[in-house]
Amino acid sequence: MSIRVRHAVVIGGGIAGLTAAYRLRQALGPEVDITVCEASASVGGKLRTLTMDSGPVDVGAEAFIRRRPEVLSLAGELGLSAELVTPSSVRPVIWADGSAHTLPPGAFMGIPASEASIKGLKGLVSPAAERYAAGEAERPFTWEPGADLSLAELVRERFGEEVVRKSIDPLIAGVYAGDSSTVGVRAAIPELARALDSGAATLTAAVRGAFTPTAGSGPVFATFRNGYQTLLNALARAAGAEVRLSASARVLSRAGQRWRTDVASDADIVILALPGHALAGLLSGHAPAAAAAAGEIRHASSAVVTFSFGDDSVLPEWSGVLVAAGEKLDAKAVTLTSRKWPHQGGRGLLRVSLGRFGDDPPVTAFPDESLVRVARADLRVLTGIDVDPRAATVQRWPDGLPQYEPGHQRRVKAIEEGILQLPGIGVAGGYLHGVGVPACIASADAAVTKAIGDVAG
Ligand SMILES: Cc1cc2nc3c(=O)[nH]c(=O)nc-3n(C[C@H](O)[C@H](O)[C@H](O)COP(=O)(O)OP(=O)(O)OC[C@H]3O[C@@H](n4cnc5c(N)ncnc54)[C@H](O)[C@@H]3O)c2cc1C
Structure with a gap:
């Protein structure tokens, strides 16, 4: 089988897009040009590691589930297995009716x-x-x-x-x-x-x-010692792609047997690894039913306010607090990062997550000072922490989380059936078969397999 591919383009530089670029490189070899076009000023999408008080902290996704193999295998392939760390045995609590409760076991x-x-x-x-x-x-x-x-x-x-x-x-x-x-x-x-x-x-x-737990299967979650940036850097290196930042694709059209976008030269393969809400516009001229289905997927906006207190003495002995529905609080969860992750111990780090689906206006519409004020007020109620943090940072995630509503699988089927009619096009991302990082990686693998299969001759 010979594959006649000279140029492959990936639209969207989140984990799905970077994984797709890496898989394209593996499948197509060193001669093929690969371009990743990312709308924002940096790659990573919902994976973002910042430096706070001289150490790394993830302000988007902070972990992944070990029950699924994708991140573990990808980390292994990229030589990153030694970078993986697991959480402590400290447990989270549920906040309901104004007090903390243990999580029902099992x-x-x-x-x-x-x-x-x-x-x-x-x-x-x-x-x-x-x-x-x-x-x-x-x-x-x-x-x-x-x-x-x-x-x-x-x-x-x-x-x-x-x-x-x-x-x-x-x-x-x-x-x-x-x-x-x-x-x-x-x-x-x-x-x-x-x-x-x-x-x-x-x-x-x-x-x-x-969900029968497998004996000896170890902790449920893991993460990267120095944050998800480690994975992003390794993927970008291994993909050997040209990365174009601030390159927001608005057009996808046919150019003979190839595909044309407004952000890169014509390509034999285009992997669309952008959020569901951004997909509809690019697909509407080619697969209207798929575009309509993508447009039906609703998203929730949220914000993560991260605090550093310098040491752990102020943090309660919980790994986090999950807030029950109906409580008079803006926070939906607090992750006591320095209690949950031993490698982050001693830094007094915690994250307050604000915002729920359907909020009007969404939490992302408020200025940093308001979000920090609200997060500190809720933190006082939930954990009793009432001292000034050494540092605080706000990360907004507008339309950051797709809602897996009833009917979601029908929509995804419509998207994938539409894509089947478009040779050389693949779709990947957290709105398809699971929002978690492992599922995003799996979707990138499937998108690349589909697109290469189309053009293999
Ligand atoms: C606050 C938060 C916490 C989370 N925590 C976890 C967790 O702990 N564990 C876990 O497994 N998952 C977690 N998730 C979910 C997971 O992070 C995401 O589902 C996943 O990172 C999505 O990856 P993606 O590549 O599909 O999309 P994205 O990360 O959204 O990447 C898509 C990229 O496409 C770009 N783009 C958009 N439009 C265009 C365009 N027109 N042209 C070019 N580029 C474009 C965007 O700028 C973005 O960089 C979390 C998500 C959020 C928001």
Whole structure:
């Protein structure tokens, strides 16, 4: 098989785009020109490592899940395995009804997976709610295979409203900056949907069946000792691509057998690795149904305010605080970075995450001083920290997190079917098959395989 590719372009320089550039280089060899066009002034997208008080700190994504193989293998390929670190055993708490509660043990995304996790709801929910949850196994359960419910609809019926607000929503807010009413079971937790489709007798049994922890599998999360910048640098080096910054693509058109953009010379392959909301404009002339589906994906805006206190003595002995729905606070989560990550210990670092899907105006519309003030006020309530930080920094993420709503898989199918009709085009990113960094890497691999397959002759 010979592949006639002279030039490949990647639009979007986030983790999906940089991974795509690297995979293109691996597949096409050293002779092919590869150009990465990034709209902003730096690559990385939602991965951003800043220097604060002379040390690195991630102000976008801060970790990845080890259960999926993609980051671990990519780090291995790039010689970065020794850079990976895992969290301490210190646990987070849930903030509900004005006080801190331990997380129910053995739950997945807050959904009880065993009798022990139902018992662990004690104190977090009212005795009546606890009794209702405990009766889940006794109540008849019907699940229509293929049903596409929101997580709130499913869990409310089986465990009750309080479990939704106090156990599920705090975790969903942490991942999607949304709540369980706008997150679809099928889109966000496909393993759970599969267990339900295959006839689990109760929701507890379905969760247990979908997520049996493997003995000796180690910590759930990991990250890079010096932040995600380590991965970004290594990927950019290995890709050997020309990186064009402040290059925002607005046009994608056909030029004979090749593709033309307004940010690079004509290419045989174009990987579109931009956020879902930016994809629609580029696709509308070629795949209108795919463009319409991409345009339907809604996004949440959020902001991360990071503080450095210089030492850890002010931090409570928690790894973080997840805030239940309905609390009168702007913060949805606090990560006590220096407690959670031993390699960050001693710096008194923490991150306050503000903003939820549907906020009007979005949190990103407010000036830095307001966001720092609000974050400090909520920090006082949640952790008792009332001393001046040594440093504070604000990172806004406008439309930063796609919402995996019911119907999401139908939209993604429409996007991918549209792309199938466009030879040499691939799509990758966190709005397709998972918002996490491992899923973004997997989407880049798939996009490159598809696009190269199209042009291989
Ligand atoms: C605050 C926050 C915390 C998170 N925490 C975690 C975490 O701990 N673990 C985890 O696994 N995931 C986390 N995520 C999710 C994860 O970081 C993202 O889903 C992932 O980084 C998205 O990567 P991407 O390459 O798909 O998109 P992006 O990172 O959005 O990259 C797309 C790039 O395309 C560029 N672009 C846009 N339009 C154009 C255009 N027209 N032309 C050229 N370039 C364009 C953008 O500037 C951007 O750089 C978090 C996300 C956020 C916002």
